[in-house]
Amino acid sequence: MRFLSNILLAVFAASFVAQAVTAQEKSNNLVSSKTDWSVFVEDNPTECWSVTTPKETVNTRDGRVVAATRGDILLMVFYQPSSNVKAQVTFTGGYPFRKDSTVNVNISGKEFKFFTEGEWAWPASPAEDAKIVTAMKRGANAIVTGISSRGTTTEDKFSLLGFTAAVEDAEKRCGS
Numbered sequence: 001m002r003f004l005s006n007i008l009l010a011v012f013a014a015s016f017v018a019q020a021v022t023a024q025e026k027s028n029n030l031v032s033s034k035t036d037w038s039v040f041v042e043d044n045p046t047e048c049w050s051v052t053t054p055k056e057t058v059n060t061r062d063g064r065v066v067a068a069t070r071g072d073i074l075l076m077v078f079y080q081p082s083s084n085v086k087a088q089v090t091f092t093g094g095y096p097f098r099k100d101s102t103v104n105v106n107i108s109g110k111e112f113k114f115f116t117e118g119e120w121a122w123p124a125s126p127a128e129d130a131k132i133v134t135a136m137k138r139g140a141n142a143i144v145t146g147i148s149s150r151g152t153t154t155e156d157k158f159s160l161l162g163f164t165a166a167v168e169d170a171e172k173r174c175g176s
Contacts, residue, residue, distance in 0.1 A: 035161040
């Protein structure tokens, strides 16, 4: 039963992640910038998110640095009040992740695991989201490591400068 509820939660979360990426890709509604983080807002339904791109990216295969073609690489915190989504942490690596893999997230020495589906990764529960947001507010950087469907290991380094201001701004704008 718990497995089924986790699958339903994953499908539910995936739908919001897809909405978030669609909104981010189409949005021209940048409302503020906070050092290395930006805040976007959309209406109908109201959605707010803080987002950043990596400061450094390293792709390796068999221990060697390799070139890799990737789409957008984003670390986000998403809000959608009409669906009761509050501070959902999501990551897209710009490629499809290896099936049944996890993404490792190191926030200033604290380790977290995200589950994956397609090009997206996120924590298993809202409680885990809350722990990660707290770590991000206290941290200086986040290193996200994943494995592509082709076997390339990617390591993306994100600055957390401005994260607290950006996530609080997004939360306030979405009335959370």
